[in-house]
Amino acid sequence: MKTVELTKGTNYLNRECTWINFNERVLHEAVVAANPLLEKLNFIAISASNLDEFFMIRIAGIKHLIESGVAHVDIAGMTPLEQFAAIAAMVHAQTARQYAYLEKVSAELEREGVYFAKIGDLTPQERQCLQGYIEDILPVLKPIYADDEKSFPFLPALGLNLVFLVRRRNRGDVRAAVVSIPPETVKRLIPVGSENGRVKFVFVEDAIRTYAAGLFEKREVLECAVFRITRDADLDINDEAEDLLREVEKSLKKRRKGAAVRLEIEKKASRTLCRFLKKALRLHDDDIYMLPGPIDLTAFFAVTSLAGYEHLHYPPFVPQPVRELLPYKGQSLWQIIGSRDIMLHHPYESFDAVDNFICAAAADEQVISIKQTLYRVSRSSVIIDALTAAAKAGKQVIVLMEVKARFDEENNITMARRLEQAGCRVIYGVTGLKTHSKITLVARREGDGIRHYMHLATGNYNGKTARIYTDVGIFTSDSLMGTDGEAFFDLLLGKTHTFAGKKLGAAPFDLRQRIYAAIDEEIVWAKTGKKGHIMAKMNSLLDKAVITKLYKASQAGVKVDLIVRGICVLRPGVPGLSENITVHSIVGRFLEHSRLFYFYHNGAEDIFLSSADWMPRNLNDRIELLVPVEYGPHKERIKHILNLNFADNVKTHVMDGNGMYHYVAANTKDKPVDAQLIFRETALNAAKNVCNR
Template sequence: MPYYNRELSWMDFNGRVLEEATKKENPLMERLRFLAITGSNLDEFFMVRVAGVKAQVNSGYKPKESFDLSPQELLAALEEKTHHFMERQYSCLHRSILPALERSGIRFLNLDAMDNRQKECVDKYFKNVLFPVLTPLAVDGSRPFPQLANKSLNIAVRLESKDTKEREKEKAKDKDRDKQFAIVQVPAILPRFLELPSNEGRAFTLLEDIIIDNLSELFELHSIKAACPFRVTRDSDLEIDEEAEDFMSEVKKSIKRRKRGRPVRLELLQKCDKDLRSFLIDQLKIKKNEIYQLAGPLDLTFFSKFAGIKGCEGMCFKPIIPVAPADFWGYDDIFAAIRDKDRMVHHPYESFDCVVKFIEQAAEDEDVLAIKQTLYRVSGNSPIIAALIRAAENGKQVTVLVELKARFDEENNINWAQKLEKAGCHVIYGLHGLKTHCKIALVVRREEDGIRRYLHLGTGNYNDSTAKIYTDVGLFTCNSQYGADASSLFNVITGYSRPPEYQHFAVAPHGLRSFFVRRIKIETENAKKGLPCGITAKVNSLVDPEIISLLYEASSAGVPVKVVVRGICCLIPGLPGVSENIQIISIVGQLLEHSRIFRFENGGDPKIYMGSADWMPRNLDRRVELVFPIEDADLKERAFGILDTLLSDNTNARIMQPDTSYQHVNRRGRSAFSSQLTFYKQAQERLKALQHVEHDSPLIPIHSAEEVR
């Protein structure tokens, strides 16, 4: 079976992000932001995926599937690809972005290029701010090499005692005796860059350059012979003993172990002193192919903050400011709106505030008896957590599943879990061996005609921060059958209930794989019978071998398959006799595409589903995931329209070729069409239409529940 390796495919995805940094039509600061994203992405890739491949090599692991690469083959391919990729990053920075910044009046200066006023500013900053924070760490027989934090930026220094010159004749026989080394960490607590006074344009300098220029202040008894910034990336994939009696304590221990993980990458400047390089290799026990010598500056992620400096807003994308969702226009009572009709919101074009308000109103409503919710990744100052705490304090039954194993959000989630428990919430940490990734909130309310269950079902996290930059869709409903499914799902998560036969939901790990298998096979059979058929899907990743094999079978039977895959795609489209009816599209733009949507033509009665799951083995087999149908006729049409709009993109879309490369959509003379800007325009127009009706119909008492922006 044709199958493209997932790690290599991920590197191709990061390459598409890097392409956005090279595009001259993108605003300059956004190009810098895309470059920073590639750096952040690559950090995590090394910490988890590359580290995992290295572990497989060391353990002698053999792939289960014959069509995939062996760990040794993959590691060699990744090392070549990552070295080449990082060269491209710095080529983009030095040959394209920095010259463009300079033409726009923004420069990065080293000490040699500064005038006296700028040098005076740097000197003052070093003495008043930097010097008190810095801690020089000597490395010798009595002081071992320090345990450096993962991804921290450090400076290696080679020193020579000032006494040495007076006795250099006596010590000439032992040249290495006088080589002394030290480490200075660049403090992450301070901004990485400092703005300098400038007579024309704007000037900046980097923190590590200031430190290097003032090393003599830190080592007064020594001469500075060489200095070089460096950075270590460590294996950071957690190994958690899920049998531990105190699971939270075990996760905390694992987080600490992450900070001490084995180095998997050493980044150095190209002009690094030979002795310093040897010193670092020896101390870190790093292999030659794990060393990346770069033009600098190291750690490109700081450019994300730099891209947001005040005064450069004209060099950024025009912001997408969420509007009040049209589906809730005219309602002060969010429960009344949901009782009247199912509601759909499309973020970030429509505000996430309605999701927050759903929980906040439930917390204060005297008739609400219980709230149950899953939390995977939440923001640092989450209004949803605050609302859940208030609900518990108001005497409501509040049950929250907080996923402690959400990678790199573990500490944040532990903090929230403890605060929720203190407030009286029932906090669950998930099922043994499974991550709970589904996005669902259930509100149980007492009403005149009995108990009613209100639901929010989503494709994205309950995170008010990422909801501004991730595209996701949410459904609000009080459909009684959906409510019954939701109660059954929570009973499985919180108790010992056997997975039920859901009426509408498809839930992993027990029923989601079989659901997708069945739906794809129906399309294949319909194609053979000459009935209307087709599969359209939007996912973050397409990795699962069984799903890929079934899509190949569907294609061979004549089913048109269109998949919008943002990141990893192991399916290879356009192969004669195998996948010639499959089109793979990747959209990388101003916003991060995150929603998962699935359409099946179903013999002329199309079905559409949304949810939290990608087409990956982990989502189908090793997580609690939820996929739900959209059944309201109006919302179905709107959901179909979302997929159609994505497939029409000719600005941010690239099409995967049979050789696994990606090419921009050929416009063929058509005007530029951005799906993301179109969705934003549609959200604004839907709201304006309702505002117009209100303005022209003074007898209809409509009051907005949200601020209209």
């Protein structure tokens, strides 16, 4: 078949539209019959939270491009105005589906005894309970009068607000007043009754509206509407600032004052109120979302873990011990890792093994240094505790804390200061680059000198997300990797300005070139009539140069199987372009986060794990690592992970050449294969088998 030109815009999809399609797959879980009801509600809340971030960052960025007037087209050849129009149409439609699904799930929850009630449906006792709560919070609700856009108050991003039209009794002057609901002191969902297996919640804004007379003693309320503003939250940080922490803190304050990019308001609001808010916030019609239900669906996170309704949740799953460590019970980690590499598969296997590794290093008198990169850490972190203890014990502790990790900046600043106070040396990255790699390097004094022990992974050092994100890591004492690890930290410390690892690849230095070389080798084998096969699992695929390589591989006859959870601008299965490429996406109980790459290489089977997706930012503007997996059993395990993900026909969506996704479970009569469920069962069985020995 004749091949087609590779670089045309029509051979690629728009990034933002493919992200909206990803969020559609998340939202779709709310109508999957097999999912428990409160988990369905959770997926609705997740999809809403995802949209919040999308507007704060991506829509804000497109608006900047439009306002700048710069002639710019994206990878698919679309101008900013064309992108915005396509996005607005898709998001308005998706938002309508969110509320349709919410109505369906709410009705099902009522049959289970969980109610989101209207005030008129409350019993006298429940109304009395609600009135008591409202009387307690009325003193913190202060109306702010705004007669025009100039006097309109600044309202925080994503906060819940009510706008009233009021007038003095017996007089004709009508004024607008805004009441902002402080989330720190006011519950969004108020429990008003719990008996006979039933629990009832009322939205606080409905209660405030009902008892609004207490806010406007001398005025009559003519109309009230609930609304919410989303603001530009992209940070503009000067990497060359002398004090990066202060620079980030300054930018965080600006984030709270960013320009409005979206207005969500009740559908029943009058045109008068909508026009008033639109003008005050300097928005356009496409920026306004008239919603038929409660504003801010992330509010439902508060009830998705409701106690007493365990049958409406996923069956409990406790991450199991790392199966490769189980046979070595009683031996020290140093003995185990010193004899062979150990692989970890989260969340099926517990992140405690990583915590224990760092705690052991902190407590071991033979350990002389611990070096680690931290991108996102939990607020109560065993790792931070261990590192501070190690520093206080006199060990050298060097931590790269990425204070530019989006939406984790404040927590990371707090953790960085805590580490510094304990005596750790904290560094904040390389100028102009985010550090996204996942590496811990421990130097230990042993009989034959200093030996290095490492943890390398696809996921963050965050014990909380490690329970819900799928990731892969390895422990190793490989001497060449240890040497590479020291060279890598020399780079982060500014001792060198480049990196050329013997085994490890690093962006932005040679990681891209290593990917190119691996794809090119498959092309060479395929052109000589040999089998060519690439399997790759990642979060996002956006880099045009890498995609062009994959198109060339497809045209050469290489089979390319991709598992891409989120953004994917490659078009699979297009004749003459990509007919040998497939794209799958799995959305399930756990968030697919691991980056795993397989190249057949005429039977040599080169396999890598990485912190990097195939996106320009990861390959060009971040410090990332590519880690070869060399231990035979681990290569087999990763092949099994990839193959089982491709075999999944329960949680998989398959992409077509137009960028649309098709839910496999709706179209198959084959035996169900749920990869995440099988991995859970594998971990449970491994732990059980060791216990029974």
